[in-house]
Amino acid sequence: MKIFTTGSEGQLGWELLRQGERFDFEVIGADLPETDITDSSQLENILADLQPSLVVNAAAYTNVDGAETEEMLAFAVNRDGPANLAKVCADAGIPLIHISTDFVFDGKKTTPYVEADTVSPLGIYARSKAAGEDAVRSRVKEHLIMRTAWLYGVHGHNFVKTMLRIGKERDVVRVVADQYGSPTFAADLAEAVLTMAAQVRDGSEIGWGTYHYCGSGVTTWHGFAEAIFEVAGQYPPRKTTRAEPITTAEYPTAAKRPMYSALDCALIQKNFRITPKPWQERLKFMIEQILSGR
Numbered sequence: 165m166k167i168f169t170t171g172s173e174g175q176l177g178w179e180l181l182r183q184g185e186r187f188d189f190e191v192i193g194a195d196l197p198e199t200d201i202t203d204s205s206q207l208e209n210i211l212a213d214l215q216p217s218l219v220v221n222a223a224a225y226t227n228v229d230g231a232e233t234e235e236m237l238a239f240a241v242n243r244d245g246p247a248n249l250a251k252v253c254a255d256a257g258i259p260l261i262h263i264s265t266d267f268v269f270d271g272k273k274t275t276p277y278v279e280a281d282t283v284s285p286l287g288i289y290a291r292s293k294a295a296g297e298d299a300v301r302s303r304v305k306e307h308l309i310m311r312t313a314w315l316y317g318v319h320g321h322n323f324v325k326t327m328l329r330i331g332k333e334r335d336v337v338r339v340v341a342d343q344y345g346s347p348t349f350a351a352d353l354a355e356a357v358l359t360m361a362a363q364v365r366d367g368s369e370i371g372w373g374t375y376h377y378c379g380s381g382v383t384t385w386h387g388f389a390e391a392i393f394e395v396a397g398q399y400p401p402r403k404t405t406r407a408e409p410i411t412t413a414e415y416p417t418a419a420k421r422p423m424y425s426a427l428d429c430a431l432i433q434k435n436f437r438i439t440p441k442p443w444q445e446r447l448k449f450m451i452e453q454i455l456s457g458r
């Protein structure tokens with residue numbers, strides 16, 4: 165079965181391409197500058213040419229702070245792009261798997277968010293992603309929206325790689341210790357997306373709609389950084405770096421972020437038998453892959 169994925173140069177898209185064969189899929193990827201999801205006629209042509217059986221939208225404008233000054237671009241990519249994809253999928257009669265974010269929530273809860281919780285995005289990136297969800301829901305019935313969180317992969321830019329780089333240069337790094345969430349390994353998210361796609365292909369009964377998927381367990385950015393330095397410290401000649409806890413107020417950013425955005429993943433386990441993996445184990449695996457040069 166042929167899958168078309170956008171954002172194939174991103175953290176998730178790259179993993180989808182890498183893992184497709186394992187699931188017996190032919191995954192065809194596209195990204196900027198050749199393919200722009202804000203260009204609907206380009207998408208129509210691609211779908212007519214490729215005739216995929218399913219589309220994954222892994223493309224997004226993901227610069228959370230940058231969106232505060234690039235609102236038009238953020239909405240073009242995160243709302244209008246998914247709207248275009250949803251329309252071409254609906255016209256072609258094929259399902260769309262779209263990726264969204266924990267940031268659609270405002271973080272006022274103290275227990276993990278379930279799919280039915282009311283969204284209340286705080287910043288422009290978050291608002292554009294919430295609008296993207298609505299655009300998909302209203303255009304293509306056969307959709308799966310996967311909200312994920314704190315994504316990091318071996319390919320692309322992310323918090324883990326930033327900490328590994330900074331950790332080489334500094335003895336102490338100040339990291340926010342009052343925002344809570346769940347780090348998610350991009351390879352695991354790709355596996356979850358492809359598992360859902362495989363169930364679509366195999367004719368399983370699909371509960372179309374919105375799902376949460378992230379690493380299991382909850383931490384803070386500070387806890388995440390400490391875990392990164394602990395694993396990295398096992399690879400000499402790396403020196404020991406310490407993460408110093410600070411508050412959100414001590415680290416002002418352009419965009420407001422939810423203080424708590426853990427996601428409850430019970431529904432995806434129930435409907436698709438997809439079980440999230442402990443974030444610490446997956447972090448260790450990722451860092452080992454990077455630092456041992458595998």
Ligand SMILES: NC(=O)c1ccc[n+]([C@@H]2O[C@H](COP(=O)([O-])OP(=O)(O)OC[C@H]3O[C@@H](n4cnc5c(N)ncnc54)[C@H](OP(=O)(O)O)[C@@H]3O)[C@@H](O)[C@H]2O)c1
Pocket residue numbers: 170171172173174175176177194195196199200201202221222223224225226241245263264265266293311312313314315316320321
């Ligand atoms: N990263 C996180 O921590 C996080 C957390 C929660 C949810 N998510 C969601 O997870 C999904 C995947 O995130 P990711 O981290 O893999 O993103 P990523 O690494 O930033 O990759 C996104 C890709 O989309 C491309 N893109 C941007 N605008 C485009 C356009 N107009 N047309 C086609 N492609 C375009 C980007 O190209 P350029 O690099 O050239 O812009 C990039 O290659 C996104 O929906 C994101 O919102 C991410």
